[in-house]
Amino acid sequence: xxxxxxxxALLGASIAFLMSSIGSSIxxxxxxxxxxxxxxxxPKKFGKVMVMQLLxxxxxxxxxxxxxxxxxxxGIIGGNVQEVTLLKGLLFLAxxxxxxxxxxxxxxxxxxxxxxxxxxxxxxQKLVGKSMILAAMVETYAIFALLISVLAIFGLDNxxx
Numbered sequence: 001x002x003x004x005x006x007x008x009a010l011l012g013a014s015i016a017f018l019m020s021s022i023g024s025s026i027x028x029x030x031x032x033x034x035x036x037x038x039x040x041x042x043p044k045k046f047g048k049v050m051v052m053q054l055l056x057x058x059x060x061x062x063x064x065x066x067x068x069x070x071x072x073x074x075g076i077i078g079g080n081v082q083e084v085t086l087l088k089g090l091l092f093l094a095x096x097x098x099x100x101x102x103x104x105x106x107x108x109x110x111x112x113x114x115x116x117x118x119x120x121x122x123x124x125q126k127l128v129g130k131s132m133i134l135a136a137m138v139e140t141y142a143i144f145a146l147l148i149s150v151l152a153i154f155g156l157d158n159x160x161x
Contacts, residue, residue: 005087019100020064023108027114034119067096113135
């Protein structure tokens with residue numbers, strides 16, 4: 001078995017998960033700090049600001065999905081590890097990079113939008129829906145990255161190695 005190919009494939013899956021999860025943990029932390037300030041002033045707003053805090057956490061889930069699909073395709077899950085050429089391993093790495101990089105960046109940017117939305121909700125809790133929409137717009141690009149990474153991973157089946 002070409003262990004170097006498998007190494008690069010697993011590296012790609014790990015990057016997709018790690019970078020997205022790092023972005024999400026930073027983002028959820030940023031929004032949590034803002035939310036804590038709001039509930040210190042008005043504990044009744046907890047439910048509204050908690051939803052806003054959770055929004056940047058989805059990128060980590062998307063990275064987990066990409067890693068999980070990669071593990072399935074490689075046979076890591078199920079105990080039937082496939083032979084992975086160096087080229088296929090590098091292509092797996094390339095397929096996973098969009099989710100890793102966009103996941104990291106978009107989670108942090110979504111957190112900034114969530115923090116601003118939490119500030120708006122602190123002043124007027126009727127703004128929670130509009131604030132959520134503004135923060136959710138950043139999510140679109142994380143979903144695009146998820147789609148590209150998943151399509152690329154499944155597309156590797158169509159290449160002869």
